[in-house]
Amino acid sequence: MRRFCTSGPVDKKTCYYVERPDIMEEALDHIENWRYFTVSAPRQSGKTTLLNDIVEKIKDKYLPIFISFESYGKKSLKSFLKTIIRDIEDDIEYRYNQKIELKTLEELDEIRETILEIYKKTNKEIILMIDEFERLDENIMNEFLHIIRSIYHKKQIYKLRSVILISVGYLSGILEDNASPFNIAEYLEVPYFTKEQVYDLLNQHETETGQIFEEKVKELIWHNAAGQPGLTNGLAYDLVMKKAKGEKIITEKHFEKTLYDYMRVYIDKNISNIINKAKKEKELMMKILFEPNNIEFNIYDENIKFLYINGVIDNCEGICCVKVPLYYKA
Numbered sequence: 001m002r003r004f005c006t007s008g009p010v011d012k013k014t015c016y017y018v019e020r021p022d023i024m025e026e027a028l029d030h031i032e033n034w035r036y037f038t039v040s041a042p043r044q045s046g047k048t049t050l051l052n053d054i055v056e057k058i059k060d061k062y063l064p065i066f067i068s069f070e071s072y073g074k075k076s077l078k079s080f081l082k083t084i085i086r087d088i089e090d091d092i093e094y095r096y097n098q099k100i101e102l103k104t105l106e107e108l109d110e111i112r113e114t115i116l117e118i119y120k121k122t123n124k125e126i127i128l129m130i131d132e133f134e135r136l137d138e139n140i141m142n143e144f145l146h147i148i149r150s151i152y153h154k155k156q157i158y159k160l161r162s163v164i165l166i167s168v169g170y171l172s173g174i175l176e177d178n179a180s181p182f183n184i185a186e187y188l189e190v191p192y193f194t195k196e197q198v199y200d201l202l203n204q205h206e207t208e209t210g211q212i213f214e215e216k217v218k219e220l221i222w223h224n225a226a227g228q229p230g231l232t233n234g235l236a237y238d239l240v241m242k243k244a245k246g247e248k249i250i251t252e253k254h255f256e257k258t259l260y261d262y263m264r265v266y267i268d269k270n271i272s273n274i275i276n277k278a279k280k281e282k283e284l285m286m287k288i289l290f291e292p293n294n295i296e297f298n299i300y301d302e303n304i305k306f307l308y309i310n311g312v313i314d315n316c317e318g319i320c321c322v323k324v325p326l327y328y329k330a
């Protein structure tokens with residue numbers, strides 16, 4: 001029996017899963033047209049799940065290599081070069097059960113040769129996907145991007161069909177640099193679930209278990225989490241596994257208990273992170289919360305950008321707002 005996933009990425013075999021065809025179509029179109037692009041969303045928004053789904057759809061035709069720079073932050077150049085080669089080898093073996101040995105790198109620029117070496121050994125055009133890209137040391141990042149840019153202009157030669165950089169926040173420095181191969185028009189943002197997608201998620205549980213959510217409960221889950229994937233799954237999981245376990249119908253009273261625990265008892269990582277980020281811009285947050293419609297959204301305002309890239313606020317038709325009621329209730 002599947003369940004509501006409270007920590008990603010989502011495994012379709014064990015967790016309820018929401019299809020996101022519009023974003024998928026856009027991402028696949030970028031790949032087919034040899035575009036390099038970025039993907040961003042706050043934590044627990046489903047971006048890694050989406051990228052894993054993309055990998056599954058393209059892995060027979062191309063060679064997706066999906067690595068993470070999460071632990072790369074303080075690495076020296078020598079350590080970075082050793083680790084990235086090992087991670088690439090491991091990902092290919094994991095995904096294709098094919099063990100390849102790549103040449104050791106002495107300099108960062110030799111990544112060009114590594115890309116060609118991978119193509120010659122696999123005979124597949126390469127899709128390089130890098131999660132947590134913003135964790136990389138700034139000096140190494142800049143040099144790495146210059147190399148990617150030089151490859152981009154000869155991408156058919158190197159057989160590097162696409163490079164996808166995935167981050168928690170908006171990679172403004174990369175998108176706004178005229179020398180960057182990552183054009184701002186090809187920036188892919190992973191939105192929250194729509195109301196229809198939230199209901200689809202809940203309906204999957206009803207179909208597979210026979211346990212029913214009252215319509216009012218579905219509405220309350222949608223209203224309080226506003227489609228934020230981590231919170232939506234978290235509320236539903238708490239209801240079915242704790243508050244209404246063994247019950248045939250999940251009622252509004254069950255939801256009230258779940259909501260109380262989220263507000264007063266549980267230490268939810270998502271909400272805690274939002275609160276900590278909001279505290280760093282307390283004055284601005286007070287204006288956004290208590291002077292609605294007065295704060296114009298501007299991504300070039302550093303304070304607004306900080307709150308936006310960390311998922312605290314959203315752009316509501318040009319005005320700064322907090323879309324997720326659970327955040328401002330906390």
